[in-house]
Amino acid sequence: MPIVELHLLQGYDDGVKARLGKGLTDAVRFVLPAAPEAVTVMVHEMAAANYYRGGEMRQPAPALPDPTRIVHDYLSAMERRDLPAAQAMLAEGFTMQFPGAAPMTTLEELIAWSKPRYAFVRKTYERFDAMPGNGGAIVYCFGTLHGEWLDGTAFEGIRFIDRFEIAGGKLIRQDVWNDMAEAKAQA
Known part of the structure; x- marks a missing residue:
């Protein structure tokens, strides 16, 4: 033991x-x-x-924020389209990579990229896995997507995984994998 x-x-x-x-x-x-x-x-x-x-x-250093909470709060702010709150959670030099897209560095780029793809999307979370890495934390978020295509048709149950890198309490990178293209092709 x-x-x-x-x-x-x-x-x-x-x-x-x-x-x-x-x-x-x-x-x-x-x-x-x-x-x-x-x-x-x-x-x-x-x-x-x-x-x-x-x-x-000496005085003890304050504890770092829970990286899982940072990721959850960021994703919630994005879902609400509270861009100032989401932006406040990003480190300088933040980069995000979505399927089929070039790397993006601003939330405005992400919104422009997603606009011709769907009317809206929301996430249902299955779990968050956090671990140390790269001088900070790595958080994986697993779940499914639901929302509405541009023609008004609803979709649900589309798998996703998001991987975040966090340093100094700020998000520095987001990588996204999902089955949205496959689901859209079958719609």
Whole structure:
């Protein structure tokens, strides 16, 4: 039974500690064939007043935002067409790649590209998978698309996967895979 001990400065809320516990459990299970309930994570908290580095008292860094929440909030803002809210979640140099399209760097490009394809599209989420990567986080979002073609015909059940890269709490890249072209060809 693997046991992981984490020493943490006081001040982090229970949600942050839960994210750390899950992340450490997942890291152990990535290497060892252990069931989640077989991995023990012990969090030892220490008063920040007792923390020194370089001979100076230091304060703990704030926790990074949950990358899954960032992705969900971004996709929700896009679905509502709240472009200022969505734009605020993008890092400088953000790039997105959709099936059959050249890379795009602005939300306006995405809207112009999608305009001749469908009247609207919405997502039903099956799950979000988050992991560390590239100096930040990688989040995969899985689910199905539903909406309306330009002729007013409804569609639903079209599979999609979105992959996001996040650094510094901002989205830096989005890659999209879906079966929309195949579904449209059969409509």
